[in-house]
Amino acid sequence: MKSLIDNARSFSATHVADPRHAEHFQALEAGQSPEALFITCSDSRVVPALITGARPGELFELRTAGNIVPAYPDDGRPTGEAATIEYAVRVLGVRDVVVCGHSHCGAIGAVVRGEDLSSVPAVRDWLEEAVPPDAPVRSLAGHSSDVAEAVQAHALAQLETLRGYPCVKEGVEAGRLRLHAWYYEVHTGSVRVHRSEDGGPAFGAL
Numbered sequence: 591m592k593s594l595i596d597n598a599r600s601f602s603a604t605h606v607a608d609p610r611h612a613e614h615f616q617a618l619e620a621g622q623s624p625e626a627l628f629i630t631c632s633d634s635r636v637v638p639a640l641i642t643g644a645r646p647g648e649l650f651e652l653r654t655a656g657n658i659v660p661a662y663p664d665d666g667r668p669t670g671e672a673a674t675i676e677y678a679v680r681v682l683g684v685r686d687v688v689v690c691g692h693s694h695c696g697a698i699g700a701v702v703r704g705e706d707l708s709s710v711p712a713v714r715d716w717l718e719e720a721v722p723p724d725a726p727v728r729s730l731a732g733h734s735s736d737v738a739e740a741v742q743a744h745a746l747a748q749l750e751t752l753r754g755y756p757c758v759k760e761g762v763e764a765g766r767l768r769l770h771a772w773y774y775e776v777h778t779g780s781v782r783v784h785r786s787e788d789g790g791p792a793f794g795a796l
Contacts, residue, residue: 615646624650626686627678629748631657635776636692647771650678652791655713656690656697658720659748672755680765687752689773691745693736701728702740738773742793745771746784 628638629652638649646652652674663669678684691698699723700707705716716788721727730740749769761767772782773793782793 599698606670618647622647622650622682624648624678624682624684626650626688627652627675627684628658628688628690629654629657629675629686629697630690631655631692631697633692633695633776635694636690636703636774638690641690641774641781650674650682650684651774652678655716656695656701656720657691657748658697658716658747660720661751670736675752675755676757679755679761685766686768686770687697688770689752689774690747690774691747692774693738693741693776695737695741698727698741698744700739702730702737704728721726736775736777739774739791741792742782742784743791745773746791 625648627650630636632653632655714729727740734777749771773782781796783796784793
């Protein structure tokens with residue numbers, strides 16, 4: 591923690607002393623108006639602001655193990671994921687939602703390789719619910735160290751789940767909301783995007 595604390599101390603001192611930074615942060619006091627909701631994995635190697643160059647106030651983030659978007663809760667029980675998505679779309683009015691998977695994803699790697707997760711039952715149950723035994727992604731590239739094909743297919747599956755959220759469905763149908771699937775390579779820093787107009791599962795350069 592020492593290096594993190596030192597950096598936080600330096601960050602605070604720098605931004606308080608520099609009037610250019612102070613003005614930007616003071617403007618955030620009035621509220622937020624992010625451009626996009628960025629849904630990605632909790633993996634520490636994935637840093638949305640680094641990937642996109644976003645400044646404070648420009649991205650609304652949702653991070654889950656395996657960048658999973660659980661199905662919209664139709665049993666009346668609230669979830670943090672549904673609340674985050676609904677708030678971003680209906681209250682903040684984001685125009686874009688990005689689901690970003692990444693190479694060497696431990697969650698998706700465990701799924702496609704059929705790893706024993708009995709020692710982490712919460713993780714096991716989370717993945718089993720989101721990626722059931724009959725899900726096509728389970729048969730993809732289990733031998734690959736970066737599980738790229740499986741991660742990309744998984745990101746597209748999360749977009750389909752998102753379409754089942756009432757707020758997302760309304761936004762897409764009204765033309766107010768666009769959905770995107772990205773793939774980030776942690777070992778190169780490159781980003782690929784799925785272009786729905788091309789059809790198929792392929793991801794290409796931005």
